[in-house]
Amino acid sequence: MDSDPYQQMRTVMAAPRLARAIAIGSRFCARAAAMLERLGLAGVTPSAAVDRQLLEARAGGQARELDEAGLLLCLRCRVSHAAEQKILALVRHFGQRHQLDPIDLAATVLDDGGDPLPWPSVGLSGAAHRPFSLEVVDSYRPELAGLGHWTRLRVQSHPPLVRLLREHGLLLQRDWSLLAHASPGRMARAWEQHGSAALLPAQVATLHQRFRDHYRQARGERLAAAWEPGALFLSALDPPAAAPLTLGRLQAMASALRRDRLAALPMAGPEGLEAVAAAAPAEDPSPGRVAVVEAALRRALARQLPAMLAADGPEAALRACLWRQYAKGHSQRRIGEACGCCQPKVNRRLQCAAHATAIATTALGFLLGREGFEAVGRSLAATESQAAALRDYLLASPADGARPRLAHWLEPLLEPLLERSVPVSPPHDLLPDPHA
Numbered sequence: 001m002d003s004d005p006y007q008q009m010r011t012v013m014a015a016p017r018l019a020r021a022i023a024i025g026s027r028f029c030a031r032a033a034a035m036l037e038r039l040g041l042a043g044v045t046p047s048a049a050v051d052r053q054l055l056e057a058r059a060g061g062q063a064r065e066l067d068e069a070g071l072l073l074c075l076r077c078r079v080s081h082a083a084e085q086k087i088l089a090l091v092r093h094f095g096q097r098h099q100l101d102p103i104d105l106a107a108t109v110l111d112d113g114g115d116p117l118p119w120p121s122v123g124l125s126g127a128a129h130r131p132f133s134l135e136v137v138d139s140y141r142p143e144l145a146g147l148g149h150w151t152r153l154r155v156q157s158h159p160p161l162v163r164l165l166r167e168h169g170l171l172l173q174r175d176w177s178l179l180a181h182a183s184p185g186r187m188a189r190a191w192e193q194h195g196s197a198a199l200l201p202a203q204v205a206t207l208h209q210r211f212r213d214h215y216r217q218a219r220g221e222r223l224a225a226a227w228e229p230g231a232l233f234l235s236a237l238d239p240p241a242a243a244p245l246t247l248g249r250l251q252a253m254a255s256a257l258r259r260d261r262l263a264a265l266p267m268a269g270p271e272g273l274e275a276v277a278a279a280a281p282a283e284d285p286s287p288g289r290v291a292v293v294e295a296a297l298r299r300a301l302a303r304q305l306p307a308m309l310a311a312d313g314p315e316a317a318l319r320a321c322l323w324r325q326y327a328k329g330h331s332q333r334r335i336g337e338a339c340g341c342c343q344p345k346v347n348r349r350l351q352c353a354a355h356a357t358a359i360a361t362t363a364l365g366f367l368l369g370r371e372g373f374e375a376v377g378r379s380l381a382a383t384e385s386q387a388a389a390l391r392d393y394l395l396a397s398p399a400d401g402a403r404p405r406l407a408h409w410l411e412p413l414l415e416p417l418l419e420r421s422v423p424v425s426p427p428h429d430l431l432p433d434p435h436a
Helices: 030-039 048-059 068-098 102-106 132-139 147-156 159-167 175-181 184-194 201-219 231-237 243-263 269-278 289-309 314-327 332-339 343-350 352-367 380-395 405-421
Strands: 008-014 022-028
Touching: 008 068, 022 102, 030 048, 030 068, 048 068, 048 147, 068 102, 068 132, 068 147, 102 159, 132 147, 175 201, 175 243, 184 201, 184 243, 201 231, 201 243, 231 243, 289 314, 289 352, 289 380, 289 405, 314 332, 314 343, 314 405, 332 343, 352 380, 352 405, 380 405
Parallel strands: none
Antiparallel strands: 008 022
């Protein structure tokens, strides 16, 4: 990276000699260099003091005699370097796991060609391009953060970059920000779909509300990205509980929200599935268009079933009993009574939502290439959207039935597989009483 961050603009540019023909490079800005010479700042390293001097030169009325566009260009160059650092940090931390391309990410924020522009308050014509660096300078509030840190925060929240990262399954919001900005309804839904039985919904709602109230007081107007809830903060949320326990609960709640946010895509629920299924080719030989999708789900269920039953020793018998009772459409309470375990244990052993997600994802592979499923495998957002729709359809009950589709379709598959591979003990309430 160039060592002159106030006169070299970091930007995405053509690179004909490279195989990809595009790269992140530097563009020398002569007016910025001239401005630095006039201010005696040539060759300086980036610092809050230099940033302040450039900003104060404009605020102090010196901008016109010093070349206002040149002052702004120095700051835009400075922003471009900080923005590039943030992009490279994202690629370092998440690139391999989420298959992030640095050029794709950089193109959303390193879009400043280095042309002289008027100060934001002077205004630009409606047709003019407004680069990201100009937006950063325009929104900058020195009393809250340094320009470098402010830039990194703006990069992280820049809508085009956020959308691109979400397509790769990455949500950058920190746990505490997710919790603070989630509505009670969203928190409840996220916990229902992605939480565990270790915390009851009422406990989640209470802890979430207390966190939001205390978070506002603790953070105020500060933008310290490294803020973490301390022991006193955690103890105030739930005095009877130990601080590490409260911290673990909050992190679990944030994890549920993160998964919910990534899954909260346009098409969800049975209605979304009906819409997709209705788009299946009319000449398909299946009796009905929805039947095409249901056939894929049934096939995927048969493939997933061994994993649903996988266990050793006594656990194998318990899991077989749990799924037998579930297939009959019983509630978790009745399943627990029949199989001799508590309701939270039923939830932990069955993990219906997780298995339904795996079944839905496998089914999408069978539907690949059909009309309505063209984007599967090419767009992560579309794939997750359709997987969520299939999952919800699988866990819902049809209008004329009392059992979820998963339970209804599971029953005929279950017994043959259990007879071949799993020695199943009868439920405890059917065992003969040795004292009778």
